Amino acid sequence: MTLQKGHKLWYIPDGYIPTVSSGELESHESICILNCTYEDAHIEVTVYFEDRDPIEKIGVVIPARRTKHVRTGSLVKNGESIPKGVPYAMEVESDIPVIVQYSRLDATQAENSLMTTMAFPLNQ
Template sequence: MKGERHWIIPDGFIPPASSGSLTSHESICVLNCNGKDAHLAITVFFEDRPPLEGIAETVKGRRTKHIRTSSLQASGERIPENVPYAIEIESDVPVIVQYSRLDATQPELALMSTMAYPLTTNRGMSVHE
């Protein structure tokens, strides 16, 4: 199986305004190389408030899915704009996770993409300790 079951994205931020015709956004990009669907459990952490927990997403087998962070919600609550956040992603099958940000706050656009940080069982790490 390719990928990991536990991923961390420590830096997220949705700007309050964009310039031009494109909207600033961030996406969790998930690749599921497995034959069965991946069921994700997403938690969003903040500096000054409790996390948004229990966010479920499914990535079909042998497919990819790009999940806009602005669309994530738990109990009707969404990630607010202009607030730093971090994301934990847990999957029932190994997946590969990348994070992308389009910054359209100025006329000179910026696109950033990076691999999320995989937590493997042999590292002995847990964000819940």
Template sequence: MYQARGEKHWIIPDGFIPPTSAEGSVYESHESICVLNCSSEEALLRLTIFFEDRDPLENILAVVPGRRTKHIRTSSLSAKGASIPLGVPYAIEVLSDVPVIVQYSRLDATQAANALMSVMAHPIK
């Protein structure tokens, strides 16, 4: 049995999916929630997406099998038919039923010189 590591509650305060990518770019601008589950147990994630000027998208579910990692593109998330709009700031709350480790990555391909940013989410104890 592998021991769980991490936390059950994480916050990512800065989300923004660029609305375009540079013409002819090999890469597409995107963001991902990167989750590591060190436990033997499957992790059930419940995500909430917060916005500045509209109600949140709530109860978005994702599963990370035991002893696995999962990269969840934020552009793939939806709740009740609504998804995260491009070019709109947002924040993410991640709740898990077992401790996990959460990282956040953004690839900005809006210019010929791409930028990759990756940071640890903020754990809540």
């Protein structure tokens, strides 16, 4: 019996990058993707907004048997990126099964806060 490690489709419904940070650390969010397979994972991230069209299918490659932390503020397609101070959500789609975690560093006050959670997987 072979155990499938991960899923091909993940959702992250709550995203928000603050406009202001305090101290030395900058507020940011990351998609943490683990690829346990022996082949590269080709990821497409679609970013959804409350009041505008999505940024669709931003490509990211996760090498075989590696992990990658992708800052959501670095996701860019055709010169468009996630603006600070705007709520958003993400769909993370992979051509092979991967594991997706979501992390947020809130440095808007002197007492920094770090939050992390697993993204919501869907079976395909």
